[in-house]
Amino acid sequence: MGRIIHYASMIVTGCGPTIKNAALVEEDGKIVLVTTADDPKVKGWGNDSNVQHIYHKRFTLIPGFIDQHTHGALGFDFISVNQDNLREIATFYAQEGSTSFLTSLMTLPHDQELEILSTYSSLKPCIDGARWIGIHDEGPFISLKYKAMMDPLGIRPININELEENIKACGGKLKMVTVAPELEGIEAFIKTCARFKIAVMFAHSDATAKQTLHALHEGGDGFTHLYNAMTQHTHRNPGMVTAALIEGNSYCELIVDGFHVDPLVIKMTYEKIGSKRIIGVTDGNPAKGLGDIEFEFGGVKCISKNGRALTKETQRIAGSTVGMIDVFRNLMTFTGCSIEEVVEMCSVNPAHLLKLTDIGLLKPGYKADFIVLDEQYQVLSTYRDGRCVYNAPGNK
Numbered sequence: 001m002g003r004i005i006h007y008a009s010m011i012v013t014g015c016g017p018t019i020k021n022a023a024l025v026e027e028d029g030k031i032v033l034v035t036t037a038d039d040p041k042v043k044g045w046g047n048d049s050n051v052q053h054i055y056h057k058r059f060t061l062i063p064g065f066i067d068q069h070t071h072g073a074l075g076f077d078f079i080s081v082n083q084d085n086l087r088e089i090a091t092f093y094a095q096e097g098s099t100s101f102l103t104s105l106m107t108l109p110h111d112q113e114l115e116i117l118s119t120y121s122s123l124k125p126c127i128d129g130a131r132w133i134g135i136h137d138e139g140p141f142i143s144l145k146y147k148a149m150m151d152p153l154g155i156r157p158i159n160i161n162e163l164e165e166n167i168k169a170c171g172g173k174l175k176m177v178t179v180a181p182e183l184e185g186i187e188a189f190i191k192t193c194a195r196f197k198i199a200v201m202f203a204h205s206d207a208t209a210k211q212t213l214h215a216l217h218e219g220g221d222g223f224t225h226l227y228n229a230m231t232q233h234t235h236r237n238p239g240m241v242t243a244a245l246i247e248g249n250s251y252c253e254l255i256v257d258g259f260h261v262d263p264l265v266i267k268m269t270y271e272k273i274g275s276k277r278i279i280g281v282t283d284g285n286p287a288k289g290l291g292d293i294e295f296e297f298g299g300v301k302c303i304s305k306n307g308r309a310l311t312k313e314t315q316r317i318a319g320s321t322v323g324m325i326d327v328f329r330n331l332m333t334f335t336g337c338s339i340e341e342v343v344e345m346c347s348v349n350p351a352h353l354l355k356l357t358d359i360g361l362l363k364p365g366y367k368a369d370f371i372v373l374d375e376q377y378q379v380l381s382t383y384r385d386g387r388c389v390y391n392a393p394g395n396k
Contacts, residue, residue, distance in 0.1 A: 003027045004386060005045060007037050008056040008372070012339055014063045014348045014361040024061060026368035029385035034362050056372050059380060062339070063347035063362050064099025064369035065324035068176060068354065069136060069224065069253055069281035071104045073288035077297060078103040079116055083123055090129030092289055094382045094390040096323030098130045099369040100359055102175055104283075106298040107139035107147075107154030110162060114169045121171035128389050130382075131369075133356070134175035137166065138224065141189070142204035143180045148229040149300055149311065149318060150204065158185035160192055167196055174198055175354055178224040180205035181215030181240075190219045199353050201253070204229045205240055212243035221353060222251030225283055226269070227261050245272055251353050255283045256330040257320040259308055263334040270331075275341035279349045280327040285309050285319030329377050 004026050011022035013034055023042045025033040035042060045051045072078045073092050076085040081103065093101055105116065117135070125132045139150055141158045158179070167174050176199040179189060193200045202212060203224035208231065216222075223230070223244050231239025244252050252273065254261060260283070261269075270278060282288075287295045287304035294303050294312070302311050302318040309318040322330075324346060331342045351360025358366050368386035371379055382390040 002050060002052065003032075003045070003048075004052045004054060005042060006054045006056060006061065006370075008061045009058045011061045011362060012063075012343050013363060014340075014343050015363050018340060022061070024362060024368070024370070026386045029368055029387070031362060031364055031366050031368050033364060056380075058375070060339070060373045061362065061370050062343050062373060063360055064130075064371055064382065064384065065097045065328065065346045066133075066350040066354075066356075066360060067093065067098045067101040067130075067282055067284070067324050068279065068350045069104050069138075070101055070284035071106070071297065071319055072286040073284055075286055075290060075295065077286045079105050079108065079298060081116070081119060081123070086123055086132060087126045087129065090126040090132060091389070093130040093324075094128075094384070095379065097325045097328070097371040097379045097382055098323075099371070099382060099384045100131045100133045100356075102134055102136040102354075103132065104136040104138055107142070107150040109154050110140075110156075113140065113154070114165065117166055117170040117174075120173055121169060129384075130389075131359075131384060133354070134173045135170055136176040136178070137174060138178040139204065141179045141183055143182070143206045145206045146180075146204045146229045146231075148204060149298055149316065151299060158183045158189050160185065160188055163189065163192055167198075172196070176201060178203050180207060181220060182207035182211045186215050187218050190215065194219055197355055199355075201251075202230070202240060206231060207240050207243075209238035209240070209242040209246075212240045213247060216243065216247050216250055220250070222253070222277075222279075224253050225255050225260065225281070226252040227265065228255065245269075248273075248277070250277065251279050251349060252277055253279045253281045255320055256280050256327045256334065257282075257307075257322040258330060258334075259317060260320065263330075266331070266334040267336075270335040270337060275337060275344045276349070278331075278345045279353065280324070280331055280342075280345045282322050282324060282327060283319050284323075285321065288321045288323070325377070325379050332377070
């Protein structure tokens with residue numbers, strides 16, 4: 001692709017001071033320089049006919065979002081996937097500013113789980129749209145009491161042999177798991193995941209605070225959708241939430257749709273633990289992008305209306321329909337945080353959790369994954385590997 005210089009009013013790098021009157025230089029999909037527009041190096045390329053110049057006017061560049069917890073969109077559920085619908089969803093996610101994502105699975109009986117994981121082993125990342133970076137297995141080693149929408153037939157005790165079968169079946173594409181920390185064998189489970197560089201997150205659990213802290217100290221990484229499907233912070237029976245609030249080395253996912261967690265609790269969490277530990281996620285469901293509709297999610301009949309999804313039978317919340325750009329804006333609105341902090345929560349922290357060393361920041365050597373935002377924090381364009389994979393209608 002050659003050398004391209006992107007000029008913007010402001011660049012938030014995720015790893016240093018925000019740069020105003022800024023320029024990002026990328027070459028063959030990799031960032032080579034992030035600096036000011038009047039840097040002598042940038043000016044020296046001004047008359048080079050081999051350099052392309054793209055002007056983003058008064059707009060802001062930030063690192064692309066990484067949605068580490070999403071179950072599908074456009075009517076497709078990631079427990080049933082093929083190359084075509086993965087491509088369609090990846091293109092859709094780019095519209096909301098995501099440049100990378102994990103595909104989240106729900107509980108399944110082991111034979112069905114192996115079948116879908118084997119399917120994933122043959123899938124390839126899509127050229128266009130957001131980059132598929134692996135699988136998040138939400139279960140199957142969780143608590144029946146806190147199953148939420150999970151199929152009880154797929155819930156079972158920890159089995160290390162089964163975990164290793166799953167890793168092999170998907171060709172090593174398993175990058176994150178959700179497990180209940182009170183289960184027997186949690187120590188060996190965490191050690192096995194560490195060996196394969198799989199992040200271990202806790203939820204769907206009846207654990208006490210002590211059990212949770214023990215699992216964290218054994219090497220667990222944090223909490224899947226904090227507050228949801230777990231024991232709470234109560235004054236006589238401290239639970240998982242208590243552990244999350246006091247353990248300073250753990251990451252905490254938050255579904256920031258305004259339904260799963262009250263905005264005041266989002267604000268309290270931010271003020272208590274800070275932006276360096278929060279990861280904003282969508283927990284997106286298959287109804288995303290389809291408006292008001294009846295749909296199935298993990299085999300359960302659901303209905304989405306006015307942006308809120310519920311199971312038809314029990315009226316339980318059934319994932320969300322928000323995009324990462326909505327999570328980004330809601331975090332700023334609910335907490336009053338700075339743009340630098342919200343970039344941490346939506347881009348930097350998930351990259352750190354998943355041990356990704358070439359995305360999540362705008363710095364030399366990293367992939368040129370970034371989004372262009374207008375003054376209202378609407379996505380104008382999304383770039384992945386230096387290529388524009390989404391351009392909003394009317395944006396030139």
